[in-house]
Amino acid sequence: xxxxxxxxxxxxxxxxxxxxxxxxxxxxxxxxxxxxxxxxxxxxxxxxxxxxxxxxxxxxxxxxxxxxxxxxxxxxxxxxxxxxxxxxxxxxxxxxxxxxxxxxxxxxxxxxxxxxxxxxxxxxxxxxxxxxxxxxxxxxxxxxxxxxxxxxxxxxxxxxxxxxxxxxxxxxxxxxxxxxxxxxxxxxxxxxxxxxxxxxxxxxxxxxxxxxxxxxxxxxxxxxxxxxxxxxxxxxxxxxxxxxxxxxxxxxxxxxxxxxxxxxxxxxxxxxxxxxxxxxxxxxxxxxxxxxxxxxxxxxxxxxxxxxxxxxxxxxxxxxxxxxxxxxxxxxxxxxxxxxxxxxxxxxxxxxxxxxxxxxxxxxx
Numbered sequence: 001x002x003x004x005x006x007x008x009x010x011x012x013x014x015x016x017x018x019x020x021x022x023x024x025x026x027x028x029x030x031x032x033x034x035x036x037x038x039x040x041x042x043x044x045x046x047x048x049x050x051x052x053x054x055x056x057x058x059x060x061x062x063x064x065x066x067x068x069x070x071x072x073x074x075x076x077x078x079x080x081x082x083x084x085x086x087x088x089x090x091x092x093x094x095x096x097x098x099x100x101x102x103x104x105x106x107x108x109x110x111x112x113x114x115x116x117x118x119x120x121x122x123x124x125x126x127x128x129x130x131x132x133x134x135x136x137x138x139x140x141x142x143x144x145x146x147x148x149x150x151x152x153x154x155x156x157x158x159x160x161x162x163x164x165x166x167x168x169x170x171x172x173x174x175x176x177x178x179x180x181x182x183x184x185x186x187x188x189x190x191x192x193x194x195x196x197x198x199x200x201x202x203x204x205x206x207x208x209x210x211x212x213x214x215x216x217x218x219x220x221x222x223x224x225x226x227x228x229x230x231x232x233x234x235x236x237x238x239x240x241x242x243x244x245x246x247x248x249x250x251x252x253x254x255x256x257x258x259x260x261x262x263x264x265x266x267x268x269x270x271x272x273x274x275x276x277x278x279x280x281x282x283x284x285x286x287x288x289x290x291x292x293x294x295x296x297x298x299x300x301x302x303x304x305x306x307x308x309x310x311x312x313x314x315x316x317x318x319x320x321x322x323x324x325x326x327x328x329x330x331x332x333x334x335x336x337x338x339x340x341x342x343x344x345x346x347x348x349x350x351x352x353x354x355x356x357x358x359x360x361x362x363x364x365x
Contacts, residue, residue, distance in 0.1 A: 064190075069093050069120065072106055075191050077215045080360065083107035083118075083130075084193055084213055087184040093118070096125040098134060098172055099241075100159025102184060102195045103211035103222050105131040108360055110218070115316060115360050117243040117335040125175065131222065131358070132241045134172070135159045137341075142170030144234035145205040154179045154202030158226070158236050159209060162202045182209075191215045198229075206230035220358045228346035235345040237325070240356055243335040244307050246314040251336045252284035254311040257329065261299045267291035267329075284333060291329040299323075305338055313363020321355040 064074045065081055071089030075082045085092050087101035094104065106129045108115045118129035135158035136143040145155040146165060154162040155170075161182035166174065182199035197209040210225040228234060245251065252271070257279040265274045267290050271283040279291070295303070303324045308315035320340045330337040344352050 069106060069118065073188055073193070075189075075193060075213065075215045077191055077217055079110055079218045080215055080220065081107070081109045082213070082215050082220055087186060087195065087197075092124075093122075094124060094128045094132065096128075097157065097160050097163060097176055097178060098126070099128045099132045100134065100197075100209075102159055102197050102209060103131075103133060103193070103213050103224070104128070105213060105220060105222070108220060108358075110360055110362060113314065113362060114247050115244065115314070117245045119334075128241060129243055131220070131356075132243070133159065133222075133238065134241065135236050135238050136170075137172050137237065137239065139235065139237045144207075144230075144236060145201075145203050145232075146170045148203055156199060156201050156205045156207065156234075158199075158207055158238075159197070161199050201230050204230050204232040205234055218360050220360075222356045222358075223353070224355070225351060225353045226344060226346065227351040228348050231348055233345070233347045235343060237341055237343050238354070239328070239339040239341045241330075241339055242318065242337050244316055244337065245335050246309045246312055249309060249312065250284055250333045251331055252281050252333075254309050255281040255336055256308050256310060257281075257336065257338055258306045258308070259293060259327075260301055260304055261296050263293045263296065265291055265293050265329075272331075279329070281331075281336075285331055288330065288332040291331070293327045293329065295324040295326055303340060303342075305340070307336055307338065313361075315361040317359040317361070319357045319359075321353075321357075 064076060067074055067083050069083065071092035072083050072085045075084055083106045085094070085101060085104035085106055092101065093106055106116070106118045116130040141147045143155055143157050149155045149165040151165055153165055155165050157163050161178060162180040163176035164179050166176060180200060182197045184195065184197040187194040191214065193213045195211045199207050201207065206229045208227040208229050212223040214221040214223065259277050262277065265279055268274065269289045271281060271285050272291070273280055273282055303320040303322065304318060305327065306315060306317045318338070318340065320342060322342050325341050325343050328339040328341065330339065342354055346352060
């Protein structure tokens with residue numbers, strides 16, 4: 001059925017026609033977003049999704065800068081530029097067997113200010129940079145299977161793969177011969193990289209490893225997961241080396257390392273002193289120094305620390321999601337490295353997770 005509009009004369013009809021014309025014109029001339037339908041209130045998940053979408057759209061408008069180093073890629077938020085090593089690139093920053101190539105953050109910059117040490121001139125076999133991570137630097141009995149293996153047999157270096165045993169005890173500085181390096185894949189996004197590594201293992205020890213590097217605002221979040229896929233239980237210790245430095249400012253006066261708990265630091269040289277819960281660097285470091293802070297067994301707060309430069313106002317706040325065992329502090333003129341160690345014990349078939357969150361700050365923030 002078709003309804004036909006009939007013409008009607010009279011003042012009311014004229015006023016009705018004028019009102020309709022004004023309504024049509026107001027809608028057609030309204031700016032984008034001027035007429036908006038009412039929307040139902042968003043829940044937290046919906047709001048978070050909208051926020052992430054808004055950040056992705058804003059990131060799309062920012063061209064990614066070129067990496068400083070060969071074999072790496074750039075992730076970025078609206079605040080940070082983060083350079084991450086490609087684990088399978090033949091010219092990647094580190095090609096040794098000590099540090100894992102998984103989630104190897106080399107650089108973090110904010111508005112041109114650099115926060116991590118990553119020299120271009122370096123030894124690609126032994127040198128690492130940024131937030132380089134390692135399993136089993138010093139673990140009782142060494143990496144999984146080291147004690148069990150005979151000379152020349154394989155043991156598992158988590159994050160790297162199967163290496164050939166040589167000598168006793170295990171020494172992290174040795175360049176053990178690879179037998180079967182773990183297969184690593186990575187999925188790259190604009191602000192996130194997802195790593196996956198699988199090792200077939202040796203003598204009943206095997207693992208699967210996941211890590212996500214996520215850049216959000218002023219934070220770099222590294223989310224680790226480890227599974228024991230072998231037939232024997234193992235324990236492994238993980239840390240990030242954390243090569244911290246604020247631009248070209250040498251480690252010395254104005255550098256302060258702070259903890260949220262009471263402790264007695266060991267290994268301080270005359271260029272450092274402990275004041276309350278702070279370790280202050282009162283002079284430049286003439287040679288490398290190694291200090292240590294034990295993690296309090298009764299402490300129930302967050303596993304965190306802060307490095308700051310009091311004069312420039314720059315800072316790095318580190319939070320690890322699980323309790324620690326100790327913080328080793330390696331320092332030299334070019335880098336201050338607070339290394340938060342965690343112990344991970346896994347039965348066959350078990351999986352564990354821990355997250356390291358870094359927040360970067362400046363005086364203007």
